[in-house]
Amino acid sequence: MVNITRAADLTMVGANGGAWVAPVGTPALTSPLDQPTDPWAALGAISDDGLVNGWDEDSQEFTPWGLTSPFRTQITKSVRTFSATMWETSRTSVMSLHYRLDEADLTPDVGGITKFAETASPVPDRRAFWFIVLDGESARGFYVPQGEISDRSDVTYKQDEMSGFEWTITTYPDAAGNTVYHVDKLPITPADPAS
Secondary structure, eight states: OOOOOOOGGGSOOOOEEEEEEEOTTOOOOSOTTSOOOTTOEEOOOBOTTOOEEEEEEEEEEEOOTTOSSOSEEEEEEEEEEEEEEEOOTTOHHHHHHHHTOOGGGGOOOTTSOOOOOOOSSOOOOOEEEEEEEEETTEEEEEEEEEEEEEEEOOOOOBTTBOOOEEEEEEEOOOTTSOSOEEEEEOOOOOOOTTO
């Protein structure tokens, strides 16, 4: 009889979490339990769809003449993304990211009015991102040294729906060639007696 062990505390439900943004070059936090401080800026409330960590990979298979199964596969594309919908439209960092503006361009006047224009020729807008996912004693952190919003969904304004900014953030490699750094805090479980 095979002894199968299951540890429910090693499963993860995205019960809560958060997102922050900072200039490229801002170092990662050392723990997903640390509170981000300046220059990290909170992106505020995220919709109940949570955070999606996506993978987009392509590969090329090589099958030798006379065989029907490949004997080598070469990865030709490997992209990591993060997707979420930001609900807090009053956050300067959210508006700055969505419209590719410097936060200084969103400073309200003495009457509290903010004015800005959207350009027809946007330029790249890479920033550092920090995402956390929380579930009881478990915490998972994702540090993106260089990321950029690569896809923006339509923003809907209607009575029975929360308006939000739905983004896909594409990660880019840093000087070390890495796109995402993982920092996890998982419960310590007793060793499997069968091992």
